Amino acid sequence: MLNIADTLHTWCCEGRPFALATVVHVTGSAPLPPGTAMAVDADGNAVGSVSGGCVEGAVYELCQQMLDERGPARRARFGYSDDDAFAVGLTCGGEIDVLVQRVDPAAMTPLACALDEVVQGRPTAIAHIVDGPDRFLGSTLRVVGEGGADDGTIAGLRAAPEVTAQARALLRAGRGGRVEIGGDADTCPERVSVLVHTQAPRPRMLVFGAVDFAAALSQAGSFLGYRVTVCDARPVFATPARFPHADQVVVDWPHRYLAGTEVDERTAVCVLTHDAKFDIPLLRLALSLPVGYVGAMGSRRTHERRIDLLRETGVPEPQLEQLRSPIGLDLGARTPEQTAVSITAEIIADMNRRSGVPLTQLTGPIHR
Known part of the structure; x- marks a missing residue:
């Protein structure tokens, strides 16, 4: 909704x-x-x-x-x-x-209050009972982000605390979903299906390297709903004027900035510097963090040299396998704009655990 x-x-x-x-x-x-x-x-x-x-x-x-x-x-x-x-x-x-x-609206206070939180852009989940006993069907609970007050009860539903807990877990993960709750004769005999609608904070895209490719990627990332940060240690290049589509432009050493900023499983880290003095400490840290995507720009030769250097610093093989390098899908991209499409396409496929193979080469449902 x-x-x-x-x-x-x-x-x-x-x-x-x-x-x-x-x-x-x-x-x-x-x-x-x-x-x-x-x-x-x-x-x-x-x-x-x-x-x-x-x-x-x-x-x-x-x-x-x-x-x-x-x-x-x-x-x-x-x-x-x-x-x-x-x-x-x-x-x-x-x-x-x-x-x-x-x-x-006069009788649906939890939904009305939740919609108020949503339109103000606050992290909010609406737990919506979509299957179960008729008396609960359509009921809603509101769960808000840190520091907010939840509507934690539905008259007669003993599983309401579990509904709230499941909705909060999905809100933290930044995704909605359907959960089955109850069905235990001893604790909660009513079994209900709950559809959780979530408005989570925008996921982050961290772009390291204040280059032309970063300008195009920050625009593409913003279009996809990311909160984009561009970071570079060189103040002459890392300016808001050069990256008007970024939410934040930071002048700092990339690995130092990454060590002090918040990330989660939805965060995409894109390393576009292809300079070892920036890349190696940055990638070593990025690959150890619980982020959703880590990609690095560079030629095949640059990639091989980068992998060797990361191994020398002690990065384990399972972490190296998570690195998307050279960054992006094989689209034949050449311009910064085309490269941005290639990178964001790989991020979408990676986050959704899909192959990136053309749909014409696949069978079965498109949406799984």
């Missing part, structure tokens, strides 16, 4: 009831992932999408029924129809489950 958070927040502030349709499960190939939502207000205004167009009309009608009937939340399934090309269904061949519920 975070795809339409701004509009939902406005409707909540205005006290305007609306029906919310959320994709809660996807089977096979479908246009949009779980968590994507569409909403319809009492005046018939619609926002968002659940299928990219395939079943929007049917979902719109369900939303209007929910507003008129004021009934409990319910699920609906949409899939591909072989018998009638014009039937309601997904022409891409997949199936989606949609949870449709009425939202009265």
Whole structure:
């Protein structure tokens, strides 16, 4: 639902009831992932999408029924129809489950409060019960970042503390997901499925080397939603004017800066200096940290020499295997802009544990 958070927040502030349709499960190939939502207000205004167009009309009608009937939340399934090309269904061949519920802002305090946190850009998770006993279906819990107050209870749900704990863990990891909770007769007999929507702080991209390639990469990284830092020890080159798309430009020795800054499993470290006096201490440290990606620019010869020097400093083989060098995918890139696409494509594939092989050479579902 975070795809339409701004509009939902406005409707909540205005006290305007609306029906919310959320994709809660996807089977096979479908246009949009779980968590994507569409909403319809009492005046018939619609926002968002659940299928990219395939079943929007049917979902719109369900939303209007929910507003008129004021009934409990319910699920609906949409899939591909072989018998009638014009039937309601997904022409891409997949199936989606949609949870449709009425939202009265006056009675949905956790959701309204969570949306307020989201639009202000604060780290927030919304734990949304999408399967289980009817009395819990559609209920939400709000979990905020460090220092915030959570809405930690749902009337009658003994597993609420576990829901909050799972949502907080996903928020720390910077990703959403679906978790199954309960089903234990001794502690929590009700089994519920919870879809956790998260707005985490932007992941970081640390670009070392104030070169032309870094300017293009910082622009590409910013476009992908990264908080980009460009770092170089040479003040004449590391200036904000040269890197207008970077969130931060730092003048410091790369390894010293990396040692003192915060990183996590979503952080991408891109070393573009291809100068041993910068590269070796920086890569030695980067490969020992719990970051998501470490890549280094340079020719094959530079790479081989770099690996030898890293071995001499004691970097173990398992860490060396994590180094993406020469950096980027084989796209034939030559310009800084093309190279930035090559690097970011590799980061996307690496973070998602995908091969980077053309889809035409693969079989099976596109989205796994």
